[in-house]
Amino acid sequence: MRETRGFKIYRGVVLAVLGLFVLIPLYVMVTSSLKPLKDVQGAFTWWPSNLTIAPFIDMWKTVPLARYFVNSTIVAVAATVFSVAIAILAAFAVSRFRFRGRTTFTTTVLSTQMFPGVLFLLPLYLIFVNINNEFGLQLVGTRLGLIITYLTFSLPFSIWMLAGYFDSIPRELDEAALVDGCGPMGALARVVLPAARPGVIAVAIYSFMTAWGEVLFASVMTTEANRTLSVGLRQYSTQTNIYWNQIMAAALVVSIPVVIGFLLAQRHFVAGVTAGAVK
Amino acid sequence: MSVATTDATTAGPPQKKAPKKAGLEHRPGLRRWLPYALLAPAVVLELFIHIVPMLVGIWVSFVKLTRIYIANWSQAPGAGLGNYKVAIDFDNAVGEGLLKSFGVTIVFSLVTVGLSWVLGMAAAVALQPAFRGRNLVRTLFLVPYALPAYAGILTWNFMLQRDTGAVNHVLNQLHLTSDRPFWLIGGNALAALITVATWKLWTFAFLTLMAGLQSIPNELYEAASVDGAGNLRQWRNITLPQLRPVNLVLVLVLFLWTFSDFNTPYVLFGTAQPPAGDLITFHIYNASFLTWNFGTGAAMSVLLLIFLMIVTGIYLLVTGRRSRRA
Numbered sequence: 331m332r333e334t335r336g337f338k339i340y341r342g343v344v345l346a347v348l349g350l351f352v353l354i355p356l357y358v359m360v361t362s363s364l365k366p367l368k369d370v371q372g373a374f375t376w377w378p379s380n381l382t383i384a385p386f387i388d389m390w391k392t393v394p395l396a397r398y399f400v401n402s403t404i405v406a407v408a409a410t411v412f413s414v415a416i417a418i419l420a421a422f423a424v425s426r427f428r429f430r431g432r433t434t435f436t437t438t439v440l441s442t443q444m445f446p447g448v449l450f451l452l453p454l455y456l457i458f459v460n461i462n463n464e465f466g467l468q469l470v471g472t473r474l475g476l477i478i479t480y481l482t483f484s485l486p487f488s489i490w491m492l493a494g495y496f497d498s499i500p501r502e503l504d505e506a507a508l509v510d511g512c513g514p515m516g517a518l519a520r521v522v523l524p525a526a527r528p529g530v531i532a533v534a535i536y537s538f539m540t541a542w543g544e545v546l547f548a549s550v551m552t553t554e555a556n557r558t559l560s561v562g563l564r565q566y567s568t569q570t571n572i573y574w575n576q577i578m579a580a581a582l583v584v585s586i587p588v589v590i591g592f593l594l595a596q597r598h599f600v601a602g603v604t605a606g607a608v609k
Numbered sequence: 610m611s612v613a614t615t616d617a618t619t620a621g622p623p624q625k626k627a628p629k630k631a632g633l634e635h636r637p638g639l640r641r642w643l644p645y646a647l648l649a650p651a652v653v654l655e656l657f658i659h660i661v662p663m664l665v666g667i668w669v670s671f672v673k674l675t676r677i678y679i680a681n682w683s684q685a686p687g688a689g690l691g692n693y694k695v696a697i698d699f700d701n702a703v704g705e706g707l708l709k710s711f712g713v714t715i716v717f718s719l720v721t722v723g724l725s726w727v728l729g730m731a732a733a734v735a736l737q738p739a740f741r742g743r744n745l746v747r748t749l750f751l752v753p754y755a756l757p758a759y760a761g762i763l764t765w766n767f768m769l770q771r772d773t774g775a776v777n778h779v780l781n782q783l784h785l786t787s788d789r790p791f792w793l794i795g796g797n798a799l800a801a802l803i804t805v806a807t808w809k810l811w812t813f814a815f816l817t818l819m820a821g822l823q824s825i826p827n828e829l830y831e832a833a834s835v836d837g838a839g840n841l842r843q844w845r846n847i848t849l850p851q852l853r854p855v856n857l858v859l860v861l862v863l864f865l866w867t868f869s870d871f872n873t874p875y876v877l878f879g880t881a882q883p884p885a886g887d888l889i890t891f892h893i894y895n896a897s898f899l900t901w902n903f904g905t906g907a908a909m910s911v912l913l914l915i916f917l918m919i920v921t922g923i924y925l926l927v928t929g930r931r932s933r934r935a
Contacts, residue, residue, distance in 0.1 A: 333738055337840055344735040345746060348728060351808065352753055358775050359764045370767075374778035416650045423647035435648060442659040446869030446917070448890045449910045452897050453662035453669060456682060463681075482658035485651055514643060543757035546871045546890075550898060560759045564879070574767050581760040592755035593748060 363579035370574035385579035389566075392576055398562030402584070405476045405558060406541035413481035413488060413537040414530060420485075421492035422518050426504065436490070443486040447546045454479070455550055471553035479547055484537035491536075495529030496522055532598040535591050542588055559584045670907035685904075692908035703896070707909060709884060710892035717802055717888060718867040724807045725863060726856075729814025734844065737822050747819075754812040762876035765805045769793055769877075793878060798886030806873045810866070814859060821855035822848070857928050865917060889913060 362370055363385050365378040389395055423429075424436060458469040469475030499522055507517040523530065545560045552561055563584070566577045592599065669682075670692050678685035698704040732750060736743055753761055768775040769792040777789045792801040825848065833843045849856075874882060874891040880899065882891055893913065897906030 334840060337738075341735040341740075344731045348732055348750065348811075349746070351728075352750060352812075354775070355761065355764045355768060355808065356752060358768055359760075362767065370773060372773065374773055374775045416654065419647040420651040423644040427644035427647075429641075429644040432644075435652070438660075439651070439655055442655060444865055444917075444921075445659075445663070446865075446871075446890055446910075446913060448869065448871060448893050449666060449914055450659060450662040451894070452903055452906055452910065453665035454658065456669065456674075456903070457662060457665060460682060478654070479658055482654045485654060489651060539755075539757070543759065545759055545875060546894070549875065560757065563759060563763060564876070567879075574770075574773070577763055578767065581763050585756050585760045588757055589752060589755045593751065596748070596751060596755075 359578050359582055362575055363582050365575045367571070367573065367575055370578075371571075385573070385575040386583070388573070389576040389580045389583075392573055393562060393565040395559075395562065395580055398557055398559045399584075401473060401552075401556050401562075402542060402559040405473050405480065405556075406538050408473075408477045409480040409484070409541040410534055410537040412477070413484045414534050416481070417485055417488035417492055417533060418518075418523065418530070420489045421496055422522065424489065424493040425496035426501075426514070426522075436493075439486045440490060451547060451550060454547075458551070470551055471556055473556050475551055476541075476548065476556065476558065479551065480541040480544060481537070483544070484533075484540040488533040488537060492526065492529055492533055495526040499525045528595075528598040531595050535595050535599055539588050539592065542584075666907050666910055669903055670911045672904055674903040674907070676901040688904055692904040693912070695905050696908045696912060703905060706887075706896075707889075707892065710887045710889050713799060713885065713887055714868060714889040717799060717806070717870075718864055720803050721806045721810060721867045722860060722863045724803070725811040725814045726860065728807070728811040729816075729818050732811075732815045733818035733822055734848070736819060750812055750815055753809055754816070758809060758872045759876050761809055762805055762873055765801075765808070766793070766877055769801050793886075794881075794883045796885050798878070798883040801877065802873055802886050802888070805877060806867060806870060809873075810863065814863065817855060817859050818852065821852045825851045861921065861924055865921070868917065869913070 361376070361378060364381050364383065365375075366380060366382050366384065369375060369379050424432060455470065458475055462468050462470065469478070503521045503525070504514075504517045507521045508514075512520060543560060544558075548558050548561045552558060559580075563577060563580055566573050566580070671688060671690075672678075672682075672685040673688045673691070674682060674685045695701070695703050696707055699708050736747060767773075771777060771789050771791050771793075774792070776792065777786070780786045781789070790797055792798070829847050829851070830843055833847060838846065869890045870888060871890040871894065874886055874888045875894070878886055878891075880895065882895065889909075890913075893906055893909045896909060897903055
């Protein structure tokens with residue numbers, strides 16, 4: 331590509347148009363969260379009539395946001411921890427061992443990733459209800475049910491991505507660890523994992539984002555007791571007033587942890603996500 | 610020294626199927642059961658959350674499962690192909706609704722995938738040569754992707770409000786409309802859906818295409834420049850063909866995601882979906898959980914799965930054949 335004048339004009343136009351497209355909603359989100367209620371109930375304005383942080387305080391009272399926050403945090407953290415641990419073990423097996431069923435496993439797991447969630451939702455709901463009836467283990471309306479579901483959602487991609495990372499680590503390093511007297515698990519813990527740290531971080535962020543942002547299953551599997559943010563934020567609009575300023579404040583607050591995490595690790599993450607499409 | 614040479618021999622294109630006996634496999638006892646033990650947790654979970662529910666879903670599509678039988682589903686009476694007949698009987702309300710929803714979803718997916726690809730490509734090409742601030746722009750463009758889906762969609766929900774939203778405000782200021790159109794009910798709902806879905810999705814296309822562009826050797830462009838090819842010709846003759854493998858996967862993935870998009874309609878419309886924005890996943894969801902008619906919902910899900918499998922199969926066949934010929 332040569333940077334001709336034509337190209338520079340093209341770049342300017344593309345960046346301006348897409349920049350506005352991306353930025354306007356983010357701008358609206360931030361400024362609206364600093365507006366008094368009357369501003370979001372009247373005609374739209376680009377700037378608050380008077381800047382206020384009241385929405386960030388009131389949002390905790392209008393709905394039990396703190397409880398949703400706790401639920402989402404517990405669910406997402408637990409799902410991430412288990413998902414990453416299980417994915418590491420599976421990826422290690424796929425990357426370092428040749429065994430019967432290996433290809434079947436990888437293709438089956440990957441293909442489940444492609445199926446629409448609504449396909450599993452209804453049967454899974456039925457299975458959960460019937461497990462409760464048979465064994466008294468409550469999975470609908472509990473955090474446990476969400477954790478199990480979400481950690482499985484991120485598994486296929488995590489296994490696949492980690493196996494790719496592990497493959498890029500020379501096997502000679504494993505051998506060295508074996509010579510030093512480590513077992514295979516020792517080689518995993520002392521050699522493979524430290525070398526694959528960027529991959530593990532990326533997978534952890536992916537798992538967390540998946541659990542933190544999931545809407546479909548949360549809308550069916552949660553009751554007031556285990557409601558997560560993704561559904562909880564809708565409660566602001568079922569009241570007689572729609573507190574758009576508080577909704578925007580809450581949306582901003584729940585986004586900050588994931589956006590920061592994502593942007594900090596974006597290089598690893600982007601490499602992992604796109605490797606799939608490029609391969 | 611010897612380590613360096615072995616490194617060099619194992620380097621090269623990363624291949625998953627390295628048939629060489631890896632160090633861990635020298636131990637005969639471990640070799641047999643350890644990989645299965647390592648896989649066990651993942652397999653159990655996949656079975657429990659994905660595979661078994663899918664089989665149950667197929668079974669449910671053949672029985673009359675209404676609210677009464679949810680807790681004791683083994684007693685649900687068989688329905689044969691009844692649920693399927695209801696789902697595709699386009700003369701009655703259920704079948705007609707499904708057909709309309711299917712049509713809406715097709716339009717929605719094609720337009721959203723097309724727009725996302727065009728925007729992603731435009732941005733990726735614009736950012737191809739380095740310039741000051743490129744990383745900043747790239748990071749900014751990533752934000753819609755990093756944001757939890759519902760947070761972004763809620764913001765759009767607010768912006769698309771008829772009387773208090775930013776969209777109508779801007780349209781009025783630019784004198785594009787004199788009245789205030791509804792966006793979340795009525796015929797404009799599809800346009801609203803497409804806009805919001807594209808806002809979230811184009812970033813992924815951008816990311817993938819940008820990674821793909823980086824793998825194109827610069828010499829190709831240099832050689833073309835020497836031959837006097839302009840930027841547009843270079844894009845057509847170098848960038849597009851080189852990105853072909855990336856594009857093939859990207860478009861399929863975008864389509865599968867878009868076709869089964871639930872978040873956008875659900876967060877945008879709630880349970881009162883306008884017919885013009887009644888995407889298929891959302892339609893099945895409402896058919897199942899608002900009417901508690903699980904059998905019909907399951908039959909619709911199975912039909913959706915079959916459709917997606919057929920589309921994927923045809924797509925892979927057609928693109929595979931063309932690749933071989935090329």
